[in-house]
Amino acid sequence: METIARRKFLQFLAASPLLMSTSAGRLFAEETLSAIRLPDYLIKSPAEALDVFDFHNVARSVLPTAHYGYLATGTDGNETLAANRAAFDRVYLRPMRMVDTSSISLTTDLFGERIDSPILLAPVGTQKAFHPEGEIATARAARARNHVQILSNVASHSIEDVMEARGAPVWFQLYPTSKWATAKTMLLRAQDAGARVLVLTVDLNAGSNRVLLGQFARADERDCNACHTKDPSAWFDSKPMYTGTGASVADFDTSGMTWAYLDRLRETVSMKIVVKGIVTAEDAASCVRYGADAVYVSNHGGRAEASGRGALDSLREVVDTVGGRIPVVVDSGFRRGTDIFKALAMGADAVSIGRAYIWGLAAFGQPGVEKVLEMLNAELSMVMAQVGARSIAEIGPHHIGDVS
Numbered sequence: 001m002e003t004i005a006r007r008k009f010l011q012f013l014a015a016s017p018l019l020m021s022t023s024a025g026r027l028f029a030e031e032t033l034s035a036i037r038l039p040d041y042l043i044k045s046p047a048e049a050l051d052v053f054d055f056h057n058v059a060r061s062v063l064p065t066a067h068y069g070y071l072a073t074g075t076d077g078n079e080t081l082a083a084n085r086a087a088f089d090r091v092y093l094r095p096m097r098m099v100d101t102s103s104i105s106l107t108t109d110l111f112g113e114r115i116d117s118p119i120l121l122a123p124v125g126t127q128k129a130f131h132p133e134g135e136i137a138t139a140r141a142a143r144a145r146n147h148v149q150i151l152s153n154v155a156s157h158s159i160e161d162v163m164e165a166r167g168a169p170v171w172f173q174l175y176p177t178s179k180w181a182t183a184k185t186m187l188l189r190a191q192d193a194g195a196r197v198l199v200l201t202v203d204l205n206a207g208s209n210r211v212l213l214g215q216f217a218r219a220d221e222r223d224c225n226a227c228h229t230k231d232p233s234a235w236f237d238s239k240p241m242y243t244g245t246g247a248s249v250a251d252f253d254t255s256g257m258t259w260a261y262l263d264r265l266r267e268t269v270s271m272k273i274v275v276k277g278i279v280t281a282e283d284a285a286s287c288v289r290y291g292a293d294a295v296y297v298s299n300h301g302g303r304a305e306a307s308g309r310g311a312l313d314s315l316r317e318v319v320d321t322v323g324g325r326i327p328v329v330v331d332s333g334f335r336r337g338t339d340i341f342k343a344l345a346m347g348a349d350a351v352s353i354g355r356a357y358i359w360g361l362a363a364f365g366q367p368g369v370e371k372v373l374e375m376l377n378a379e380l381s382m383v384m385a386q387v388g389a390r391s392i393a394e395i396g397p398h399h400i401g402d403v404s
């Protein structure tokens with residue numbers, strides 16, 4: 001009896017703000033936090049995962065050092081990577097109680113089509129670097145859980161094979177090329193394969209300074225050439241979307257690209273055009289002016305310029321500028337249902353995840369990606385129930401506030 005009473009008293013003290021403000025209380029809080037961070041527990045199956053970071057731990061342990069570096073890298077000192085996460089901490093939730101949330105729906109509309117969840121799979125190139133089945137495993141998971149998959153044009157698999165595995169059209173993402181014929185060949189191929197949405201990525205035209213990638217590559221003692229070539233001119237051979245394009249390294253100098261590129265796209269294909277990599281109100285206005293069908297707010301997961309600004313902060317000014325005229329998609333740093341909810345409340349129509357699903361892929365292949373999607377959907381549903389929003393349409397700015 002005495003022991004139970006003592007334990008209860010200690011529990012009470014631990015939760016007491018009074019004690020927390022003393023140095024003993026601080027010590028207690030610090031010890032608790034380090035205990036939470038300490039274990040690098042490696043889950044043995046997707047079912048064990050408590051959040052997406054469990055997949056990160058496994059991915060880090062199974063991937064070759066250089067490949068993990070390619071996945072993890074930001075730019076410069078990774079300031080934008082950190083800013084992406086920090087931006088979520090500056091937004092709080094405003095739950096509304098006593099709403100009947102016995103039924104929660106994640107379905108929403110994008111380009112006139114009903115989708116089961118606002119969570120999309122962002123384009124991530126070269127997925128065979130993370131799992132032998134690469135984008136095919138991702139496609140099977142997207143099919144199993146019915147999510148929109150965006151396929152990169154630097155994918156390890158062809159759009160035809162990925163579409164077959166997905167069992168439905170995927171969105172096609174294009175890195176522009178300065179030689180128009182290269183881009184045009186890929187665009188027509190994607191359209192012929194059935195892609196109805198084109199995502200044009202515009203945030204790497206000036207390159208990026210990926211220091212962490214270089215550090216990890218330097219630390220990897222394996223011979224890269226034993227598995228794949230490091231010769232840039234042979235790089236295209238491992239990217240099926242470049243087959244028959246006659247591409248050369250020089251085609252990647254897109255520093256002269258302007259908004260006129262959208263006209264060329266529209267003259268060539270009838271796909272919806274989404275512009276990915278927008279982070280300012282000015283460029284959001286240009287997207288609308290030049291006829292884009294959607295704006296995709298992204299800082300490439302902190303892998304483009306070292307702006308030091310979180311994507312969620314960019315989202316706000318883009319949403320204000322677009323004013324509902326075209327849909328807004330966002331990515332960069334999303335790891336939890338709460339993060340996704342905050343972006344939806346700010347006015348995003350859909351949220352893409354990048355590294356989170358690649359951690360699942362690297363750790364367990366298709367079942368890993370499936371579990372990541374299942375968890376994020378469940379987390380988002382829980383936040384919606386907590387704040388009293390029963391559908392995506394019911395989520396609004398009144399559900400969030402700014403930490404002052």
Ligand SMILES: Cc1cc2nc3c(=O)[nH]c(=O)nc-3n(C[C@H](O)[C@H](O)[C@H](O)COP(=O)(O)O)c2cc1C
Pocket residue numbers: 070071072122123124125126152153154173201276298299300301302303331332333334352353354355356
């Ligand atoms: C390893 C890796 C490869 C990527 N490849 C592409 C790509 O081929 N095309 C593209 O538009 N974005 C690419 N991205 C950026 C993602 O589409 C997305 O913007 C980013 O991953 C979102 O941030 P997050 O990883 O923090 O979720 C890549 C990101 C990573 C991590």
